[in-house]
Amino acid sequence: MTSQPPHLPHSTTDDLGLLLAVLPPRVRKAIEALGTPDSLIEVVLDLGRAPEARLIPGRTVVLSEAATDAEDLAFVARHVGRFRHDNRAGIERTLHRISAIRNRDGGIVGLTCRIGRAVFGTLEIVRDVVLGGASVLLLGRPGVGKTTLLREAARVLASDAAKRVVVVDTSNEIAGDGDIAHPGIGLARRMQVASPDAQHAVMIEAVENHMPEVVVIDEIGTQAEALAARTIAERGVQLIATAHGNALENLLKNPTLADLVGGIQTVILSDEEARRRRSQKTVPERRAEPTFPVLIEIRDRDHLAVYRDVAAAVDARLRGVTAAPEMRRRGEDGRTEIVASEAVVAGALGRQRRDPAHGVTQQQRSVPRSARRTWGILPFAVDRRRLERAIEQHGIGAELVDDLDQADLVVTIKAQERRTPRCLRDARRRGVPIAVLKSNTQAQADTFVRTELVQRMVRSVEGSLGPEVETAIDQVLDRGLPVALEPCERRLRRLEHVMIHDAGLASSSRGREPFRHVVIYPA
Secondary structure, eight states: EEEEEOSSOOOOEEOOHHHTSSSSSSHHHHHHHOOGGGGEEEEEEETTOOOOEEEETTEEEEOOOOOOOOOHHHHHHHHOOOTTTTSEOOBBBBEEEEEEEETTTSSSSEEEEEEEOOTTTTGGGGGHHHTTTSOEEEOOOOOSSHHHHHHHHHHHIIIISSOOOHHHHHHSSTTTTSSSSOGTTTOOOOEOSSGGGGGGHHHHHHHHHHOOOOEEEEEEEEEEHHHHHHHHHHTTTTEEESSSSSSSHHHHTTTTGGGTTTOEEEEOOOOOHHHHTTTTEEEEESSSOOSSSEEEEEEEETTTEEOOOHHHHHHHHHTTTEEEEEEEEEEEOOOOOEEEEEEEEEOOOOOOOOOOOSSSOOOOOOOOOOOOOOOOEEEEOOOOOHHHHHHHHHHSSSSEEEGGGOOOOEEEEEHHHHHHHHHHHHHHHOOOOOESSSSSSSHHHHIIIIIIIIIHHHHHTTTTTTHHHHHHHHHHHOOOOOOEEEOOOOOHHHHHHHHHHHHEEEEEESSSSSSSSEEEEOO
């Protein structure tokens, strides 16, 4: 567990006096007499019933013995902004929201006056995540503080990080009522949405017309909005948004919004593949890369769960494995306690021994395996830059050399092999293997590195690397539970992934260097 110092103390602005000014005088006096403005959530006025104040935590206080009448409702309606088709109104340059209940004839018979507060400093618990540049999706039950966190994210990204931020404000909850945005969003620009049905169109318009680096959206709830979010993300724009649902599981079960985390499709396996995987013939799989690579579940205002790799978490859940998020809690002193857990934990592990740091069954793990010499590749009549690019892209532990004495492998093209020049003759005489590309292109270099080079490297270390991986693969096939391998360097992890994939299983790298390691999962 680690702890981060507080960056910014919490401070709140609620403009409560402006809301009290639009309430009937007897109701306003009763609220002032309560003496607890910080805990006030909303004021409820229903025709023929006593007015009520709702407070944290879950308290309701009757404000007057006299029932609310039509004049009380009309008084509020006259002093707030115009009610729109969504039956919501506001107060200029505040975050307060007044929502109306109407009868069949359109007359107002009830009002919910919700207090809007801009709370500065709430983002500190996940500031590093939001400033990381990846698109972030916020989930949580109503009233838990999603919009407050979203508003603060817009302010920090625009004012502190100096990014071009556009807020798509459908119900004016993020930046308040009126044409001038509330200072709670800092230097971010705000685009109001005339109708909730048009939110997806305004999202696209924001990107096409105003060139933002970040788009902030409250409540993605329709398939059109989910599609618009994917379109925006594919253009390289960071998204910070909320969605309907309390947790990742809710999105996976929601066919409309599942695309936000990659979507789910059903795959029919062949008989042979099903036997190899020891699974049913019909299995669920993730359809695409998530629109939001990072997801934050807001459990309560001071307790959040962070999924830094949504794709891996979804894949794990589809295999019946529970992904353990990174847990963050804000203490009374303002410090953030972080319990990092990038592991996946099998729900059926029961009483089996688990790695206390990562929660998966493991073989003996102590220190990383000793480093092995990087493979030397001697290119002959092959573009060095293309090979270097391919090696770097695929993370292979190899380097290009200039001397046959340093070479583990010579790479050439088919035309040169036919000529058998001296370099190739010397390589054959010394027993240095030769790989032959069809042509001198980037595609051929990529294919060589991804397939032949990786396979050669696997075979070269199978005397030490192979038995450990094969034993772990057998354990996963027998028990159907994840197994963690020993930590090793990146180039060896790449080879382990190849061996695991060839066995028909899934894998991912977990942990931080120098203890980063591969975990094998049932397919």
